Amino acid sequence: MKILQRIKSGHYNRVYEVEYEGKVAIAKLKKPTTLVTTNLDVFLGNTIHGDNRSYNTPTSRHKYEKKRLRELYQRGANVPQILYEGDGYFIMEKLPGETLDELFGHPSQYNAIIVAFAQLRVLHDELRVYHGSTHPRNVIINGRGASWVDWETLLKGGSLKSNQRRDIKILYHDLVRKLGLSKRLQDSIESSYPAAIPVISNDGLTYRPA
Numbered sequence: 001m002k003i004l005q006r007i008k009s010g011h012y013n014r015v016y017e018v019e020y021e022g023k024v025a026i027a028k029l030k031k032p033t034t035l036v037t038t039n040l041d042v043f044l045g046n047t048i049h050g051d052n053r054s055y056n057t058p059t060s061r062h063k064y065e066k067k068r069l070r071e072l073y074q075r076g077a078n079v080p081q082i083l084y085e086g087d088g089y090f091i092m093e094k095l096p097g098e099t100l101d102e103l104f105g106h107p108s109q110y111n112a113i114i115v116a117f118a119q120l121r122v123l124h125d126e127l128r129v130y131h132g133s134t135h136p137r138n139v140i141i142n143g144r145g146a147s148w149v150d151w152e153t154l155l156k157g158g159s160l161k162s163n164q165r166r167d168i169k170i171l172y173h174d175l176v177r178k179l180g181l182s183k184r185l186q187d188s189i190e191s192s193y194p195a196a197i198p199v200i201s202n203d204g205l206t207y208r209p210a
């Protein structure tokens with residue numbers, strides 16, 4: 001395996017473009033094991049944002065991501081195929097395209113939002129899973145649609161439905177923060193994942209049951 005370049009990613013620099021069996025692929029390494037890197041972000045999320053992410057070691061998160069990717073790929077989901085599993089890393093196919101956040105400001109941004117939500121609906125309604133970290137940087141958009149990556153978030157508790165609502169909320173809030181609340185955004189969601197449109201209630205924004 002030859003490293004070609006590092007891909008800018010979340011908090012840890014551990015995703016690389018590599019050459020594997022003559023093709024360009026993506027290698028994802030597990031996070032370094034220290035107490036702080038393991039749990040600080042989860043602790044902050046849980047206490048400050050009322051999040052419900054599970055405390056996990058880098059090893060268990062890494063295992064969990066591999067398992068989810070393998071299962072979803074086998075079930076026909078549009079996720080990258082794992083090509084190789086090494087000690088502390090795995091190699092997956094490199095998907096062509098750009099992440100949704102790279103397309104903000106681009107003429108195709110609303111089409112990208114539509115396919116990202118449409119694919120989230122497939123994951124939720126057809127594959128009956130939640131993603132756990134539905135930020136625009138974690139979905140790759142190309143001519144074949146959208147593919148969600150970064151499957152390492154295990155949520156403790158919560159029903160499938162509440163975890164799916166959490167997915168919707170994360171994506172929706174990131175989009176509103178970035179693009180503002182607009183009819184265009186509402187229409188894009190309405191056409192791709194109608195149940196994801198929030199309604200105003202006494203509790204603030206809530207979401208229609210899927």
Ligand SMILES: Nc1ncnc2c1ncn2[C@@H]1O[C@H](COP(=O)(O)OP(=O)(O)O)[C@@H](O)[C@H]1O
Nearest residue numbers: 007009010015026080093094095099137149150
């Ligand atoms: N299979 C893939 N094909 C192409 N790009 C990918 C792939 N997997 C990840 N990436 C890119 O690498 C970035 C980081 O990967 P990700 O799994 O989200 O790691 P992190 O947990 O560090 O956020 C993604 O935002 C995306 O840009």
Ligand SMILES: [Mg+2]
Nearest residue numbers: 010137138150
């Ligand atoms: Mg990510």
